Amino acid sequence: MKNDLILVLVVITALAFDFTNGFHDTGNAMATSIATGALSPRVAVALSGLLNLVGAFLSLAVAATIASGLVNTADVTLQVVAAGLAGGIIWNLITWLFGIPSSSSHALIGGVIGSTIAAAGGSAVKWHGLTSKVIIPAALSPIIAALVAATGTWLLYRISRNMTTASRSHGFRIGQVGSACMVSLAHGTNDAQKTMGVITLALIANGTLASGSQAPFWVILSCAIAISLGTYIGGWRVIRTLGKGLVEIDSPQGMAAESSSAAVILLSSSFGYSLSTTHVATGSIIGTGLGKRGAEVRWGVAGRMGSAWLLTLPCSALVGAGAYALAHAVGGSVGVIIILIILAVLAAFIYYRSRKNKIDHNNVNAEWSGTVAPTEPEHAAAA
Amino acid sequence: MNAWVNFSAIWKIVVFGLIAGAGLPALFAIGMVSLARGPKTQTAGGDSDAVVGGNPVNTAIAAVCFLIVLAAIAWGIYEIYKIGHPAPTPAPATK
Numbered sequence: 001m002k003n004d005l006i007l008v009l010v011v012i013t014a015l016a017f018d019f020t021n022g023f024h025d026t027g028n029a030m031a032t033s034i035a036t037g038a039l040s041p042r043v044a045v046a047l048s049g050l051l052n053l054v055g056a057f058l059s060l061a062v063a064a065t066i067a068s069g070l071v072n073t074a075d076v077t078l079q080v081v082a083a084g085l086a087g088g089i090i091w092n093l094i095t096w097l098f099g100i101p102s103s104s105s106h107a108l109i110g111g112v113i114g115s116t117i118a119a120a121g122g123s124a125v126k127w128h129g130l131t132s133k134v135i136i137p138a139a140l141s142p143i144i145a146a147l148v149a150a151t152g153t154w155l156l157y158r159i160s161r162n163m164t165t166a167s168r169s170h171g172f173r174i175g176q177v178g179s180a181c182m183v184s185l186a187h188g189t190n191d192a193q194k195t196m197g198v199i200t201l202a203l204i205a206n207g208t209l210a211s212g213s214q215a216p217f218w219v220i221l222s223c224a225i226a227i228s229l230g231t232y233i234g235g236w237r238v239i240r241t242l243g244k245g246l247v248e249i250d251s252p253q254g255m256a257a258e259s260s261s262a263a264v265i266l267l268s269s270s271f272g273y274s275l276s277t278t279h280v281a282t283g284s285i286i287g288t289g290l291g292k293r294g295a296e297v298r299w300g301v302a303g304r305m306g307s308a309w310l311l312t313l314p315c316s317a318l319v320g321a322g323a324y325a326l327a328h329a330v331g332g333s334v335g336v337i338i339i340l341i342i343l344a345v346l347a348a349f350i351y352y353r354s355r356k357n358k359i360d361h362n363n364v365n366a367e368w369s370g371t372v373a374p375t376e377p378e379h380a381a382a383a
Numbered sequence: 384m385n386a387w388v389n390f391s392a393i394w395k396i397v398v399f400g401l402i403a404g405a406g407l408p409a410l411f412a413i414g415m416v417s418l419a420r421g422p423k424t425q426t427a428g429g430d431s432d433a434v435v436g437g438n439p440v441n442t443a444i445a446a447v448c449f450l451i452v453l454a455a456i457a458w459g460i461y462e463i464y465k466i467g468h469p470a471p472t473p474a475p476a477t478k
Contacts, residue, residue, distance in 0.1 A: 058464050136388055144397055145404075152405035159412040163419055171415040175408060182459060255408050263404030264396065266459050271392045 006078045006336050007206045011199055013085045013340060015226040018195040020092040021104040022052065022230020025191065027239035028101070028261065028281035029183035032254035034364060035243030038173035039180075041234070041361035048184040049232030055188020056224030069129040071113060073201065075120035079327050080112070081202045082336045086343045087111025087320030091312060093350045099237035099245070099359075099372030100305055103276035105194055106312040109134055112198070114317030115324040133273070138309070141275045142283025145264045149287030152256035157292060160252065172251035179258035184231075186265045187277050192227045194274075196220055236359040237372050242282065244368040245301045247289035256291065257284040279309065298368075403459075407452050414448030417441040 029051075030044040039047065088104070088111035095102040109130075116124050160168050196215045203209040209216070243249060249257070261277070261284045268275045282305060289297035323343075327335035357373035420441050 058460075132388070140393065144393075144400060147397070148400045148404040151401055152408050155405055155409040156412050159409060160416055163416060167419050168415075171419075172412075175411045175415075178456070179408070182456065185460065252412075255411070256405070259408045260400070260404040262459065263407075264400050266462055267396045267399050267403070270462050270465075271389075271396060273392070 003078060003206065003333060006082070006333050007202060007208065009336060009340055010078050010082050010085070010202045011222075013082060013089070013343070014195050014199045014202065015222055017085050017089050017092070017108065017198075018192065018223050018226035019230035019233075020089055020096070021108075021191050021195065022049075022227040023233045023235040024092050024096055024101070024104050024230075024238060025187055025277055026231045026234045027242040028277045029180050029187060029258070031239045031242035031281075032249050032257050032285065033173075033176055033180045034239060035249045036169075036173065036176065036251045036254045037365075038176045038251060038254065041236075041239075041364055044180075045232050045234040045361075047181065049228040051181055051184035052188035052192070052231045053224050053228035055185040056192035056220065056227060058185070058189050069133055070109060070126055071116045072120070072124040072126065073204075075116060075124040076112075076201060076205050077119065078202055078205055079336055080115045080119045080324060081198060081205065083115035083118070083324035083327055083339060084108070084112030084320045085198065086323040086339055087114055087316040087318075089343060090319045090346060091316040093347055095308055095312075096235055096237055097350050097354055098308075099241040100308045101238045101242055101278050101282055102305070102308045102312050103138070103278045104191060105274070105276045105278075106134070106138065106309070107316045108194060108198070110313040110316030111320035113313070114320030114322075117317070118321035118324040119328070135313075137268070137273050137275055138279055141264065141268065142279045142286070145260050145280045145283030146287030146290065148264060149257050149260035149284040150291035152260055153253050153288045153291030156252040156256055169251045172255045176251055176255040176258060179255055179262055182262035183258050183265070183277070183281070186262060186269070187231075188224070188227060190265065190269060190274060190277060192220075192223045195227070196223045199223070234361070236361065236364045237354070240359055240364050240366075241301065241305075241372055242285060244365065245298060245372070246282070246285050246305075247295060247297050248368075249285070249288065250292075253288035253292055253295070257281070257288045260284040260287060403455065407455050410448045411452050414445040414452070417445040417448070 026045055026048055030039070030048045033039045034041050034044050085108070088108040091102070091107040091110070092104055095107075113125055113130070156172070160172075163171075196219050199219045200209065200213065200215045203216075203219075204211055204213065247253070261281045264280050264284075265275060265277060282302075286297055286302060289295045323339045326342075327339045329335070330338055359373060418441065420438070
């Protein structure tokens with residue numbers, strides 16, 4: 001089946017997903033540096049965007065890896081990819097609206113799995129691969145990251161206990177920026193690859209590329225640009241939750257958190273586990289709260305986040321399945337065009353909703369009052 | 384090794400994660416403390432080239448710490464590069 005119009009639409013949608021992936025995850029690397037004032041918010045997102053771009057180019061050997069271990073690629077058509085991407089984007093936007101740092105990788109995987117099930121039934125999903133490569137690492141990685149970050153935090157405070165607060169902050173801010181840069185670089189490498197994989201999968205499904213091909217250069221370039229632009233736009237809502245909502249972060253904690261995230265992500269990748277950057281970064285930040293005596297972890301915020309993580313795979317799968325059902329019922333190119341129009345309308349609506357209690361570089365560091373938006377009386381009672 | 388959970392990989396990630404993720408920042412902190420200690424333990428003797436405090440032992444300790452951290456970062460970047468550029472394997476024949 002060859003349909004170049006749909007292929008173009010799918011590629012655009014995949015790049016849109018990559019863009020949401022970028023701004024959803026800016027906070028993973030930069031939230032702690034912004035919260036401690038090591039970097040001004042705008043410099044932080046610009047630096048992170050740039051490093052994501054570099055990171056995306058560091059890895060050029062990309063195949064359709066994300067899908068091949070999880071679903072039976074023979075059952076994947078362009079319709080399936082489009083519906084799966086729609087599921088991933090919708091879930092990313094909803095969680096962003098609520099300022100919840102959820103995993104973009106899980107949103108994408110969930111969406112593709114949902115649409116594959118709707119298209120070809122449950123047997124097209126490699127459940128063992130899904131459990132051992134996605135679900136179990138997702139459950140373990142935040143715990144490991146928290147352990148490393150808590151140890152690091154404890155060590156940093158212990159070693160530097162005789163220093164004056166001012167010189168200590170100065171030194172650790174430098175270290176913090178360095179370690180945050182490593183996380184940005186690793187993010188560009190890990191996450192841009194996932195979209196490159198999806199586009200390559202779509203090209204293969206359309207017969208444009210031979211099965212088993214590598215991502216063409218224009219795919220790598222466009223994905224790298226999309227994710228770094230998204231990062232530069234900055235998901236301020238998520239940054240605020242990570243930097244201010246979970247734990248009040250001081251510069252030694254920031255450095256411990258980012259070092260732990262960078263180490264765990266890079267080590268896992270070299271062992272062949274493609275972890276969610278978000279899960280690791282969140283685990284690390286909670287760990288720094290546990291490692292510092294007297295620091296408070298807001299478990300309410302953490303719990304809300306945890307439940308969103310549990311919901312990410314099934315919810316984006318449901319949206320993906322629904323989108324496929326709709327596209328399939330209408331049929332052909334028109335079906336795909338209709339779900340993409342619905343996607344665009346929903347995205348515009350969510351963006352409009354976000355303007356009502358806007359968070360940007362000006363108020364990202366405002367005192368945490370129990371909600372993502374600094375001054376939102378209607379939610380204040382829930383705190 | 385279990386088919387569902389790769390325990391040996393998890394242990395390695397925990398151990399190396401602690402070494403790299405907690406050990407390196409600790410080294411950085413030791414370097415920082417050494418640099419800051421300079422002026423208190425020894426009065427710098429008007430040497431305009433003195434780095435912060437001028438105590439050569441402390442400065443050397445700091446330099447070693449920072450060098451190890453930098454080397455580890457370089458290794459980390461090389462690891463990222465290697466993930467993206469695996470050694471070429473014979474492509475499996477596809478139908």
